[in-house]
Amino acid sequence: MPDSQLKTHQVHVLSGNQCDHHPDQQFAVSLMKILLASGSRLNCIERFMDMMHHTFPDIQLCLFSAHSESRLSLICSRPQVTDVASERFFPVLSAERCCTINDLMSSEVWKVSYADLFPGVSQCLLFSTNMNTRYYTLMVISAAEDVEREPWFQKFCYTCEIIHTVSEYMTFVETHFEQAEHIQQREKFASLGQLAAGVAHEINNPLAFIMSNYNTLNSYFSQLRTFIGQSGLVLDDSVTFLLEDSEAILSETYEGLTRIQSIVSSLNVYEHESVGTQRQIDLRDVISTALSMVQGEISLKADIEYQTPDEPFYVIGYPARLQQVIIHLVVNALQSITHDEGRIFLHLRSEKAVQNPGKKIIFLVIEDNGKGIPEDYLTRIFEPFFTTKRVGDGAGLGLSVAKEVIEEHHGQISIESVVEQGTKVLIRLPGLACVTGENDAF
Known part of the structure; x- marks a missing residue:
């Protein structure tokens, strides 16, 4: 929720000059140790809030995490507020990094969303920042008339x-390592693309002859069966068995030839020639087409649960x-299902992008109840040729191909899995906020 929902005189932006008059090196070192500590995010947050409460015992501290562009969720507070607060969303009060609101x-x-948790409060202090790719807002509640x-x-x-x-340092470090990793990954895929193109070419040539001969042989066999059926010949058991x-x-x-073709097709994804041009597409159509192509195989082993959204993506x-x-x-997902109740x-x-008004992020979740990873x-x-499948069930290219393609579309792919419970794949792609007809509109 932008500042426009609050009157201009209510928001007082705090300048950097107000923040530089309290040097305390021991406190700063202790705080940085907590902020830069390894371990789970929630543990770091709890330690941070405990330290803040110990340092500022006379104020109420509430830490929010951005759920969307306009909504926050309460993740921690000192002293603890009611548990009900953690189950609901709160509107954003201000987009300023550091300010007081009077x-x-x-x-x-405030009266609709916050007043029941903080009755009688007339002023609060807000501080917002990015930390580890997440957007946080720390709210300070005090009984003082002028904080x-x-x-x-x-x-x-x-x-x-x-x-x-x-947070700026961590963002710089993360960006640096992401760029270095991306360059390394691109070089790896470039080398792999050259290798894959050569291998695919060498396999495709003999495969074409084998496939042609197979089709001819299969046609001859069908004609032979038709001839035997029409002639009324009585065959002994050995001929019938043959x-x-x-x-x-x-x-x-x-089946073996089509599997080879599928593997070669996967190899060709690393070759970036003749990919056509990018264009505006509706992901609903992409998903429907993909599902129709594997529907026959799926229907024998699992049920698909997919509700096509009404609005385009x-x-x-x-x-x-x-x-x-x-x-x-x-x-x-299908191959991971080993029981009769596969889904x-x-x-x-x-969702709207948290820090980019006018843009949105599209999420596609593919989840199964298979054996897990x-x-x-x-x-x-996501490493090429790494597979957990038995020999013959795959070449270990599917997920590395998926990661390459999604990143090519400026997106991200992640996987969560629990053994014997299933696997969830989450794909994030930059979406079009509106249909403009332009290929580069975001």
């Missing part, structure tokens, strides 16, 4: 400056490549 009881936003005149105010502003400096076994062998041969990209990703992921869930939704394998599943 005369809160004159604001309908800027309180003895703790300067030290609190000093604390906010430390947090902001650490005919039936030959038919089974031809069927298995075709537009992105800029290559529809064939995105279809291939969805096919890979659905087939992977594959697909869900498509969107061991935790030790989760860090390697």
